Amino acid sequence: MADYAESEWHRQWPAVIVDCDTNRARPLLESYYGLRPNGMPRYTGAHFEIVTALNEDPNTLAPADFVAVSLLSVNVSKEAVIRLLADDTAADITRLLRAIPADVAIVDAPSDLLATASPAGQLWEHLRFGRDGVGPTTTSKLLAAKRPQLLPIWDSFVEQATGLGTEDYWRKFQSVLIADDRRIWNWLTELKSEISTVPKVVSPLRILDVVLWMLVDAGEL
Incomplete structure (x- = not known):
């Protein structure tokens, strides 16, 4: 297990998470998963999972996955797409x-499943190998x-909110x-169920x- 003392993350992480503050979290989620007057999503990332699901194979990277991450404001370069879909690289990705x-x-x-030497850690390095724009965020x-369900997103917003870099962040x-017996995880699960616009x-x-x-986007840290 990573050396990450409770006193440390209690101090670094936003109070809304540490305190499981539903009253503050709910409007943030309602806004993110809300719609504009024209019926379009307020934030394109709200459709991340929906587009990801267009690739039904959990063990391959496919065009749908590249489109999905573009909804989260990152773009996979055309050079990287060619590299990641090439037969040998694609076979290695599937193996991992x-x-x-x-x-x-x-x-x-x-x-151990989340350690640097794990298949997930190896896949992290494999995706970044080409030096073609696939950085840690992408x-x-x-x-x-x-x-x-297993591997959390990291980007500059997560870093700003939690103080975590990419080293052993999983x-x-x-x-x-x-x-505390999964207190925050259970709260997140319950919170999701309370907002009807969040996709299942x-x-x-x-x-x-x-x-x-x-929290970062709204300047509420």
């Missing part, structure tokens, strides 16, 4: 994805598209979410990401 359970949530995962969003997220396929891990993102 098959070694990462598709139905395990981060709170149920053995710590990599994390591609991995979240494939393992939405296991640090896990530390937070399993603390959205994981509690993504709910956390949205709340963190919205």
Whole structure:
């Protein structure tokens, strides 16, 4: 398990998360998953999981995954798309994805499954190997598209909200979410169920990401 003391994340993470403050979190989620007067989503990221689901194979990267991450404000370069879909690279990606359970949530995962040397850690490095614009943010969003219950998104918004860089951040997220008999994880699950506009396929891990993102975007930290 990552060395991430409760006193540390209690101090660094937003109070709305630490305190499981539904009154503050609910309007952020209602806004993110709300619609404009013309019926279009207020935030394109609200359709991230819906577009991801267009690739029904959890063990491949496909065009739908690249489109899905573009809804989260990152673009996979054409050079990277060619590299990642090439036969040899695609075979390696599939091999590693098959070694990462598709139905395990981060709170149920053995710590080793989230370690740097794990298949997930190897896939992280594999996706970034080409030096063609697939940085840590894009990599994390591609991995979240494939393992939405297990691998949390990292970007500058998450870093600003939590103080976490990319080093061992999966296991640090896990530390937070399993603390106190999964208090925050259970709250995120309940929070999701209270908002009818949140698609059923959205994981509690993504709910956390949205709340963190919205807090930063709204300047509410």
